[in-house]
Amino acid sequence: MLVSAPGRVNLIGEHLDYNGGPVLPLAIERRTVVAAGHAEGWRVVSAIDGTVHALDPGADHGDRWTGYVAGVIRVLRRLGACPRGGALAIASDVPVGAGLSSSAALTVAAARALTGLAGRRVPRERLVEVAYRAEHDEVGVRCGRMDQTIAALARPGFALLYETGTGQLTHVPLPGRVWVFETGVAHRLTGGELNARRQQCEELVALLAERGRAVGTLADVEEPELPGLLRGLPPPWSLRLRHVVTETARTRRAARALAERDLAAVGQCLREGHRSLQLDFQSSCAEADLLVEALERHGAHGARLTGAGWGGAVIALLPEAGEGQIVDGTRREFAAAFGRFPATWATRAMGGVRSEK
Ligand code: GLA
Secondary structure, eight states, X not given: OEEEEEEEEESSOTTOTTTTOEEOEEEEEEEEEEEEEOOXXXXXXXXXXXXXXXXXXXXXXXXXXXHHHHHHHHHHHHHTOOOSOEEEEEEEOSOTTSSSOHHHHHHHHHHHHHHHHTTOOOOHHHHHHHHHHIIIIIIOOOOOSHHHHHHHHOOTTEEEEEETTXXXXXXXXXXXXXXXXXXXXXXXXXXXXXXXXXXXXXXXXHHHHHTTOOOSSGGGSOGGGHHHHHTTOOTTHHHHHHHHHHHHHHHHHHHHHHHTTOHHHHHHHHHHHHHHIIIIIOOOOHHHHHHHHHHHHTTOSEEEEESSOSSSEEXXXXXXXXXXXXXXXXXXXXXXXXXXXXXXXXXXXXXXXEEOO
């Protein structure tokens, strides 16, 4: 079995997938490839360290890459869809720790490769669930389902509007390119800020109920209700609520603008989205803020931090005409401030998990 799955960028809709809101990711050109063959027991090798590891699927691997593979194996075993053993070789050009979902690319590709090895044809939606369970339940990152969903279900040339509250999926055409500027600041998710933010969001649901506004998820709160609900609510909860509610409205607005090919309007949503991450969700970092400001000053339609945050990558929509100048000017400003150039590349929207020859 030879399988690949893509990394992703999220155009907009950050920290909404565990709050019942909409997200708008796309699969990028960078992928993770998993080759799997039958074996007694489990052996894995990755281009990351080039060493063949004997893998004990029952052991605790912390947040090492082997832990994600072990997590997939454990979930598949419970479903009775796992081969008895396997030899896996993994290679990837999705940067790790760059906010581009290298972990979902790995878990989705591994889930497809291993179910294939077990002689099962598993629908893509089930692969999403296996990969999500592996990451959320087994590795312990309290993520939502955005990354696994786009890695499995992406279509080339389309972003995916995923309403996580209802499960509704709408493929929205994205013909152009998205630019990616890596901050070079690696984020670690397990046990870190993401889990803390998710807990604050859960506390908020309880706080709102105490105030007589019971909601299933935070994204159920409508924008006009905000001023009333924010009155008397202390930070950080007030800030988190404002992010989730405004980001929910912004993401739907951005999806409509994208469908109408109004990139200036999409860009405006990205700008506002970044401010919200910076000030309200407080998940940005100095490197990302500088990139976003410089990109805007040099003429980008809009730019924002993508993914969980606290490092990772900034994405930008650029007018084709001024592309070169905007990219060069931004990279120079970043180098002047931080003494190094950010890794910079562009991608089109690509397809999800697939078999390779
Ligand atoms: C990480 C998680 C996703 C999502 C984003 C923030 O990438 O894995 O589920 O919560 O952060 O939007």
